[in-house]
Amino acid sequence: MNYRHAYHAGNFADVVKHVILARVITYMKRKPQPFRVIDTHAGAGRYDLSGQEAQRTGEWRDGIGSIFGRDLPSPVSELLAPYLDAVGAVNAPNVLRVYPGSSLIARMIMRTDDVLVANELDRETFAQLKQVFARSKNTTILNIDARHAVKSLLPPKERRGVILIDPPFEEKSEFADLAIGVREAMERFSAGIYVIWYPLKDGKAAETFIAETAAVSDNKFLDVRLGTCAPFPGLGLTAAGVLILNPPYVLRNELEIVLPVLEEGMREGDGSFFDLRDGVQ
Helix, strand or coil: CCCCHHHCCCCHHHHHHHHHHHHHHHHHCCCCCCCEEEECCCCCCEEECCCHHHHHHCHHHHCHHHCCCCCCCCCHHHHHHHHHHHHHHCCCCCCCCEEECHHHHHHHHCCCCCEEEEECCCHHHHHHHHHHCCCCCCEEEECCCHHHHHHHHCCCCCCCEEEEECCCCCCCCHHHHHHHHHHHHHHHCCCCEEEEEEECCCHHHHHHHHHHHHHHCCCCEEEEEEECCCCCCCCCCCEEEEEEECCCCCHHHHHHHHHHHHHHHHCCCCCCEEEEEECCC
């Protein structure tokens, strides 16, 4: 695996993904019954923003660095609180040196009786992830292929679950492979809430993926996109999306409040935007 998330931890794409994940988990906690979160591409669990990789790109500065510790208006501050509190919990007061990964953010927001399964294929990264969760209750760390994880872990015995799918997108076939993987997952657990991250570099491939996946979910979806500036050659990723299948009914209204503030805070130039599209509820 060539992808190293340490270079990109805490960037704008992480912020959007993790804000959505935090809101979905907060919604799941409305009911007393326990639920399960499955993170198929969990990464290392936490990232050193003062380390060589993060300092080399500096992407976190225009991401989490632009909103952490900022005086945010109400109700934005209330909606972002679960996410920002999780970030703050792994840092000293008023200091931002560590960024928690998806699985750690999830675990900190979840209740003790809720179950977390975090999967990471890369052996070295898996070892780091396992160390992060060495003392965590109701938490399982796996080291298997993501599609095998989906097949073996669904449906969850709780019959309530959030599945986060966040591939590295190293291969040209990633969108096609992802569509197949989501279809297989939905066949096993159609009632789950699926949170699926994707890059917005190839617009046509992204649209095809959304159309195919929305059809599998009976068009019950919310597609969230955010761009920090207009793309140009050599700049890297400037826009990303998160597709939510079976989204909580409150999520669109929450994101309509939050996204304008995130876009303003993380804007890097002309052409920044956010967009929300949904299907039949």
